[in-house]
Amino acid sequence: MRVILCPVDFSENSLKALEYAAAIAAQTQTKLFILNKFTLTGGEKVESSDSIFDESKEEAEDKLNELRNIILTEYKDLQVDVSVTYGIEPSQVILDFAEDIKADLIVMGTKGAGGFKEIFFGTTTTSVTSKASVPVLAFPVAAKPHLPKSIVYATDLKWEDRAVLHPLWNFTISLDAQLTFLYVAKGEEKGVDAIRNEMESSEGFNRIKTTLKVHFAEVKSNDVFGAIQDYANETNAGLIVLGNHEKNYLEKLRKGDLTRLMTMYTEVPLLILHKSK
Template identity: 30%
Template sequence: MNILVPTDFSKLSQVAIEYAVNMANHLSASVTLLHVMDNFVKPTRASLQEEAKAISREASVLAKQRFEPVLKEAEKLNKTGKPIMVKIRKGRSFSNTVRLFAKRNDMELIVMGTKGASGLSKYVLGSNTVSVMEASRIPVLAIPSRARFTNFKNIIYAADLKYLEHEIGILKPYLKALDATLHVLHVCDKTKSEDELQNKVKSILKQVDYRKSTVKIKSGKPIDKVIDSYVKELKADMVAMFTHKRTAYEKLFHRSVTKKMAFQSHVPLLAFKSK
C-alpha cells in the first residue's frame, strides 16, 4: 500500500505523519510526505516576474529545510525497510494539488490531520481535510489531534444502506489488511422496521463474504451524535463513511455528517468517495 501524507509542518500534521508511519509499519506500506506551496498568479511585468521567481525559490528552499527535522523524526519510527519519500509541489488549490499528486503517483490512502487547537485554526485545518475528502477518489483517513495508532480491532461503517454491497466491496481489502471486525451501523427513523433492516444488512454481508462483522440498527438524532455514542459504546478504533453524488436526503445525511465527524470525531475517520 502507498500512503500519502500532506503536511504544512504544523503540530497537527506531525500527528498525522506519526500515525501514518506507524500504520505503514503494521501494513508494510510505503509513505510519501507532500508539502503544497502556494502558486501565485504570475505577474505580467517582467521586473515583477523575476521577483516572483526569487520568492518562489526562497519558499522552496525553506520548505526543504523544514522537511529535514520532520523526515528525521519520521524515519526514527519507520520499521518498514522502505525510505520515506519527500515531495514539494506548487498549486493554487490545495485539495486539487493533493488529489492530482495522489492519482498520478498511485497512492492508495491519504492521511491528514484534523481538528486544530481552536477558533480559525480548527476550522481551516479541518476544512482542508474535508476539501480533500470531497475532491479525491482515493480514500482519506482523517486523524484527530490526540489519536495514536493502535492495531485496528473494531471499525464502524456508518451506512445509509443505499449502496451497501458496493461500499462493503470497497472496504473489504482495507478490512482484510487491518484484520479488523466491521460493525455496520445504520441510523434510521423509528417508523422503519429494525429487524427488517438488520436482516437486509446480514444478507448482503453474507454475499460479500466478510464474516468478521456485526450489524447495529439505531434510531435517533442528530445522526453524528448517534454515531459518536456508538463509537464510545464499542470503543471503536475507526469510523468509515462514504460520500456520494447525492439526492436531497443524501446531502443531509452524508455531507453534513461526514463534515461533522471530520471536525468532531475522537477516532480516525476513513472517508471514501462512492458513486
C-alpha cells in the same frame, strides 16, 4: 493497497496523522509518501529561481527527511518517500499529487473547525475529502495513533452503499480488525434485521461475511452525528467508516453535510470511502 499519501505541515495534528499512517503502511506493507506544501515567509511573491524559494524548499526537505529517518527507526523495512511542492491551494496540491503517485489512501490530520471561516469554507481535510476519488482517512488530534481493533461502518445498507463493501472488506481484513455495521434509525424506519436480510444477497457482503466476524447494531436517534460518535466511544471503536455518495441516508440536511461535520468534529479516526471506488 500499494501507496499511502500523508500530507504534513509539521503541526501537531499532521504529525500524529503521519504516525498513524506509518503504522497502517507497516501493517499493510504499503509504500508511504510524505508530502509538504511549503510556504514562503512574509507572503513574498517569488519565482522558482529566487533564493528565498530554494531556501524554503530546502528547509522543508530537511524536515521531511528527518521525519523519514524517525519512521525508519521504528519500521526498518517500510518504504518511505518524501516530496516537497509549492502551490497556492493546499487541497488541490494534495489531490494532484495523489493522482500522480496513484495513491490508494490519503491520511490527513484534523483539529476541528476553530471559527466561522473554517466552518463556512471548510478545512483542507474536508476539502480533500469532498473532492478525492480515493479513500481519505481523517485523524483527529486528540486520538491515539494506534491501529484499530474495532471498526464501525455507519450506514443504512441501501443499494448504493454496496459500492464501498469491497474497500471496506479490504481495509478491515488488512488491519485484522472486527467490523460492526451500525444502523441509526429515525422514527419508525425499518429495523436492522430487515436491513441485514436485504444486504445478505449482495456479493460484496458475502465476501465480508465469509472472511470476517461481522456484527450488526442499531441505535435510535434524531441526531445521526451524535449517535455515531456516542456508539463509537461507548464501544471503544478505533475507526468510523462512512460511505460518501449521492442520496446517502446519512446525509440528511444536504449532500455532504454529515461527512463534513464528522471530518471536522470527530473524536475517532474517520475513513471516508467513495462510491466511485
